[in-house]
Amino acid sequence: MKQQLIQLEINNQLYEIPVTPRDLLVDVIRKKVGITGTKKGCGEGDCGACTVLMDGAPVLSCLTLAITCQGRKIITIEGLADEQGALHPIQQSFLDHGAVQCGFCTPGMILTTKALLDKNPHPDQTSIKRGIAGNICRCTGYKKIVEAIGAAADRIATREVK
Amino acid sequence: MEGKKFSQVGRSVTRIDGPAKVKGEAIYTDDMVMARMAHGKIKRSTYAHAFIKNIDYSKALALPGVLAVITGEDAPNKWGIVPQTANEVTLAVDKVRFHGEGVAAVAAIDEETAEEALDLIEVEYEPLPVLLDPFESMKRAGEILIHENEPDNVLHQGEQLFGDPDQAFAGCKYVLEKKFYTSYVNHAFLEPHSSLAHYDPQNGQLQLWSSNQVPHYLHRQLSIVMDMPMNKIRVILPAVGGGFGGKGEASSSDFCAALLSRKTGRPVRVTYDRNEVFVTNKGRHPCHMKMKIGLDQNGYIQAVDFDNTLDGGAYAGWGMVVMFYTTSMIHLPYKVPNARARVRRVYTNKPTCGAMRGLGGVQPRYAMECLLDELAEMMGVSAYELKMKNAVESGYRSVSNLHVPHTEYKKCLQTVVENSGYLEKHGKQPFGKGIGLAGGYYISGTAYTLYLSYKPHTTVLIRVDTEGGVTVHCAAADIGQGCNTVMAQMAAEVLGVNYEDVHVVSGDTELGTFDLGSFASRVTYASGVAIKEAARQINDKLFEVAAGMLSCRAEQLEVRDRRFYSVFEPKKNIEWEKVVDVYTNTVGTLTGIGHFSPPRLKGIDLTRGERVQGANIGHSPTFGFSAQAIEVDVDVETGKVRVTKVTEAGDCGQAVNPMSVEGQVEGSIMFTLGQALYEEMHLDKDGRMMNACLHHYKVPTVMELPEMDTTIVDSYDPTAPFGVKESGEGPVQPTIPAIANAVYDAIGVRFTELPITPEKVLKALKEKQGK
Ligand code: FES
Numbered sequence A: 001m002k003q004q005l006i007q008l009e010i011n012n013q014l015y016e017i018p019v020t021p022r023d024l025l026v027d028v029i030r031k032k033v034g035i036t037g038t039k040k041g042c043g044e045g046d047c048g049a050c051t052v053l054m055d056g057a058p059v060l061s062c063l064t065l066a067i068t069c070q071g072r073k074i075i076t077i078e079g080l081a082d083e084q085g086a087l088h089p090i091q092q093s094f095l096d097h098g099a100v101q102c103g104f105c106t107p108g109m110i111l112t113t114k115a116l117l118d119k120n121p122h123p124d125q126t127s128i129k130r131g132i133a134g135n136i137c138r139c140t141g142y143k144k145i146v147e148a149i150g151a152a153a154d155r156i157a158t159r160e161v162k
Numbered sequence B: 001m002e003g004k005k006f007s008q009v010g011r012s013v014t015r016i017d018g019p020a021k022v023k024g025e026a027i028y029t030d031d032m033v034m035a036r037m038a039h040g041k042i043k044r045s046t047y048a049h050a051f052i053k054n055i056d057y058s059k060a061l062a063l064p065g066v067l068a069v070i071t072g073e074d075a076p077n078k079w080g081i082v083p084q085t086a087n088e089v090t091l092a093v094d095k096v097r098f099h100g101e102g103v104a105a106v107a108a109i110d111e112e113t114a115e116e117a118l119d120l121i122e123v124e125y126e127p128l129p130v131l132l133d134p135f136e137s138m139k140r141a142g143e144i145l146i147h148e149n150e151p152d153n154v155l156h157q158g159e160q161l162f163g164d165p166d167q168a169f170a171g172c173k174y175v176l177e178k179k180f181y182t183s184y185v186n187h188a189f190l191e192p193h194s195s196l197a198h199y200d201p202q203n204g205q206l207q208l209w210s211s212n213q214v215p216h217y218l219h220r221q222l223s224i225v226m227d228m229p230m231n232k233i234r235v236i237l238p239a240v241g242g243g244f245g246g247k248g249e250a251s252s253s254d255f256c257a258a259l260l261s262r263k264t265g266r267p268v269r270v271t272y273d274r275n276e277v278f279v280t281n282k283g284r285h286p287c288h289m290k291m292k293i294g295l296d297q298n299g300y301i302q303a304v305d306f307d308n309t310l311d312g313g314a315y316a317g318w319g320m321v322v323m324f325y326t327t328s329m330i331h332l333p334y335k336v337p338n339a340r341a342r343v344r345r346v347y348t349n350k351p352t353c354g355a356m357r358g359l360g361g362v363q364p365r366y367a368m369e370c371l372l373d374e375l376a377e378m379m380g381v382s383a384y385e386l387k388m389k390n391a392v393e394s395g396y397r398s399v400s401n402l403h404v405p406h407t408e409y410k411k412c413l414q415t416v417v418e419n420s421g422y423l424e425k426h427g428k429q430p431f432g433k434g435i436g437l438a439g440g441y442y443i444s445g446t447a448y449t450l451y452l453s454y455k456p457h458t459t460v461l462i463r464v465d466t467e468g469g470v471t472v473h474c475a476a477a478d479i480g481q482g483c484n485t486v487m488a489q490m491a492a493e494v495l496g497v498n499y500e501d502v503h504v505v506s507g508d509t510e511l512g513t514f515d516l517g518s519f520a521s522r523v524t525y526a527s528g529v530a531i532k533e534a535a536r537q538i539n540d541k542l543f544e545v546a547a548g549m550l551s552c553r554a555e556q557l558e559v560r561d562r563r564f565y566s567v568f569e570p571k572k573n574i575e576w577e578k579v580v581d582v583y584t585n586t587v588g589t590l591t592g593i594g595h596f597s598p599p600r601l602k603g604i605d606l607t608r609g610e611r612v613q614g615a616n617i618g619h620s621p622t623f624g625f626s627a628q629a630i631e632v633d634v635d636v637e638t639g640k641v642r643v644t645k646v647t648e649a650g651d652c653g654q655a656v657n658p659m660s661v662e663g664q665v666e667g668s669i670m671f672t673l674g675q676a677l678y679e680e681m682h683l684d685k686d687g688r689m690m691n692a693c694l695h696h697y698k699v700p701t702v703m704e705l706p707e708m709d710t711t712i713v714d715s716y717d718p719t720a721p722f723g724v725k726e727s728g729e730g731p732v733q734p735t736i737p738a739i740a741n742a743v744y745d746a747i748g749v750r751f752t753e754l755p756i757t758p759e760k761v762l763k764a765l766k767e768k769q770g771k
């Protein structure tokens, strides 16, 4: 199929990538760009593992045609730690609270959380649950994820006060 | 007690693979890239039962970019995790036995080309009658067989007799018998199967990276299917995105990748789509059970009679083992002096059932805990009182010769009842609200290998030198449960260093020393024994050197916080590194090696002293226990059951990493809550799966998360390394019956078929009103 060049800004770096009209964003990020933190658990919009942030909003990259993303800013899990490599408070919180087991849902969970906290810095339990309702985790039973998100919100709030 | 003096064991620590996982840097099989890597795809059957008349793949082979096509004839050797019943082939030969079975596989330069090639493969079928119900399958065996050499469409059947249940029942005051059915469910681990094979034609070696939880058993199966010696094959596990038993045997993706790699001389990867994960299944066996329990006038269990028909699907897989586990699981966690089990595992034209978290336990546990609940009501006592009365104690030996060296099961029951307010709530809440109690247990490893062998089940090699510090080698599989971290903690404990100082090399059949794999909740216990022994050897050597350096006697030394101390004169001490440095400089790298061989107990009927068929299955060095009180709200308008609170207390022995144990417990509960209320694979009348996707299959999301209150009860098994037991499969056992008992408490209906869906609830409520 005919390929077309598109520009994507992924984790603050500009890429020019040839894509076909059928190429999905998840495959372009994983296979063509070669950063594989974004996971594919179902490929049909059911699990949230492939979540990336596009212009700050969470999208399911397995349902997104790459060709529609021309010029967009994308953040994947690899783009969350700071320049010096320090973990983002959400990442740190997931670690500290045991919210990671197999880790396959983790990138999507963390990015969905990032979008949630950007919009609502002090979510209550219900908002946290609603926020990540589209992300399946089969290992943890979610409890520690919800706790980690609550703690991350606190951590970010105190950091910003400082 | 030794257990109380730990410094590394018993601490909640972050997992050693955690940072890579939160950064998206952990590499899973499908993340790997190799030069010249080709992509494999599998063509799947569109019939559930049919002869294959012809496969024509000439057009596929002619498609530019296609590198190779294979069919069943390329690898006719049968594989199966239980060697006595191995009957699976990589791709169907002559006949397909379930809808979605692989019939051919393609390797191409990219996935799109491989997909396109699949469409060009023409398969001619001659359809056969499709048998989807195990009872129909047995009945029609005279007319149609799923496997020519399996006479009644039955893989295996067994009868076990212990004591004299008939006589015991005759003397019982309370007897209850009921039928139960558990549904057809899948693990739904989040990472689909993926296999990457690299066969090097020059040296004849095969490497396989696989999303798997039993590298050793996979290694053996590869050797059989590929007709290659094991020493020419290396199996490596990258990060694994969950298994829950579903990756507890080989997958056809492993063999297809390996065969296609050998055929093309290139690395080949096969990654399943989610829908392939469902249609190749290996999930929990649906069980059609009949259970009868008899109590004497004081409420003591006198006898259990159990009949189970397991719907096995198309192939053998773990089937025979699962079948005998269901019989074994009636002997604990209550004292059962007389028992009989009659079981059969039947072939049907469904995707095969296999091992799934808590295998063989979940089904009989559902029946037993619900029956005891009802019996308590018949007696007019609380289920708590009845269960406490019959609960096993440390040192118990069942009539089937299962030995329980240590248990805190009663403490588990007590704790949940207190923490949940069970006695105050049960039977006293308004219609629609209920609380249910159930208990359970699971093995912490097995006593026997799946193939006949006397070799140790685990070997651990610890290497210490100035270059690597401490490296623990063991081919165990960290599939997310966190065993790498736990192994580091246990090694650090004995060596007197920090767990962060320990490198763990696991999941590799070449670099890791022998281990059977992650199943049967065996790894913490088994590797713990081997680690203790290997680390002791290291310490012995280092103590001698340290003694020389400190001018004291080796046996007067201890090691902690990275220092050797004289026990009498703690001022005499020296850094651990310095001692290692001297040892390495004078002798070289230091190694210690430890093995674990479980105690072997025979499955006999203790009343007669006779061997009982299949009763070796279920023996374990020790057992973990869990009790749960679960609260539900039943919406009488919609029929929806909502779990509002789960109170759990578990006996996992000494928790090595309590945070990780909590994660196992919470994960177990949510996992099983799904089976109780939502999950079920549906097939149409032709055997095609109707809901092979996560959405329609209905895995619980965070919206179903109830309030959870879990307690790790104080426990230490003195016979176990560091006092440990399992924690990842015991807590799945009580969840289903606790929910069913809670629903009964809420609306007065006993559900004996899973899942308890709104439709079933509404129907039952209507029937109840009609009465
Ligand atoms: S992979 Fe995109 S939602 Fe599952």
Ligand code: FES
Residues within 6 Å of the ligand: A099, A100, A101, A102, A103, A104, A105, A106, A136, A137, A138, A139, A140, B190, B241, B242, B480
């Ligand atoms: S940690 Fe395994 S799916 Fe969430």
